Amino acid sequence: MSARPDFAAVRVEFGLPDGFPPEVLAEAARAAARPPSPGRLDATDLPLVTIDPPGSKDLDQAVGVSRDGDGFRVHYAIADLGAVVEPGGALDREVLRRGQTVYLPDGSVPLHPPVLSEDAASLLPDGPRAAVLWTIGLDAAGEVGSVDVRRAVVRSSARLDYAGVQADVDAGRVHPAIAALPELGRLRRALAVARGAIELELPEQEVLPDGDGGWTVQVRRRDEVEDWNAEISLLTGMAAGAMMLEGGAGLLRTLPAPDAGALGAFARTAAGLGFTVEPTVHAVAALLAGLPRDDAPALALRRAATTLLRGAGYTAFGDGVAPPEDPGHGGIGAPYAHVTAPLRRLVDRFGTEVCLALAAGEELPGPLRAALPTLPELMGASDATAAAVDRACVDRTEAALLAGRIGEEFAVIVLRPSTEDAAGEVYLVDPPVLARCEGPLPAGVTASVRLTEADPATGRITFSAAGS
Incomplete structure (x- = not known):
């Protein structure tokens, strides 16, 4: 049976915007037509590529990873939204209201109008593009030795996807722009464990078309290449966090270390x-x-x-506000700031502008200083909405898949036992469903349970221990 969850109802429930106001679209079109500002570093000769899911058009990053003597050199070009969005304008007000792109299976609710996010500001491989270029030198162990960030003009030579790059790596070949990514990626993954980075790596569910006009849930498998690419983003975010702490101003993504x-x-x-x-x-x-x-x-x-990973938030400091006593991110094992996805996440634009000012030895502009203290609450609310929308879409698809199977028994993995105050949690492997379960089952075993509830309108699914 094909699952047909109502994603339109999810959009209404969470008040997601439908399109952009005319004045925002007009301002975005004017910004898209402007040429790159003068005075940028001409870095069009750098070998760079983008690596994203197939079909992506909102390309935030272009990367180059090469050997540099005994060490490595990373070039990481980031879409330059700070040069596109006018502070206080209609576009700025709209993206402040949205916070981030919200993704649903049947289409995204973008942070910026597509004329920017999927065209003029995206690092597409069709010519020179304005960018913020991070250049990071690392030693033979993969540890950071030098960091530079400045505005530049870059040219991506190819739009790659994770599966294609992984196939190339497995075949013993790799695009010259990222020739050293496998080696550096592995080093950075090992360093993350050495730092005490707590990575859960739980099954990541995603809703996909089932080929029959409906939807299904699958577990998203991450290739090694995706992990290595993520390490380059984390490397840059850690460099940004360190720069902010040294400069005494910024906006960190924080998560207390477990006590x-x-x-x-x-x-x-x-x-x-x-x-x-x-x-x-x-x-x-x-x-x-x-x-x-x-x-x-x-x-x-x-x-x-x-x-162990509770209390995530954003912490702004500067203008007399001291950095947090614990500036680190427990999931990463170091201080960290969002700067690598400004097309899709609002805070990255502001974090990037802070780093550009600090790297140039300049005072933070007044509008930037004024905005920083407002961003933690705004981004916290936006993160909560995006997570809730994602969960709602998965839950309702799961429930639609199981709705006709009430009373059937299933073999599940018990993730969390039930208590007097709360139901337990179980994981059904096929289809991959995460749901509540009533009854006395210990964690870490495979058990037989009976489906007692599956409501596609709410996404609520309940199992009960088969013997209870």
């Missing part, structure tokens, strides 16, 4: 699932990095690790 109590509780949960780990951040990071992806106890332990 001793949370680490101790996790170690006890791990022991109950058959794993031994010391209650330290570095030990937990190493354990999670080595777990299998689909094993039942491992999945339950990854789910338990979500309790």
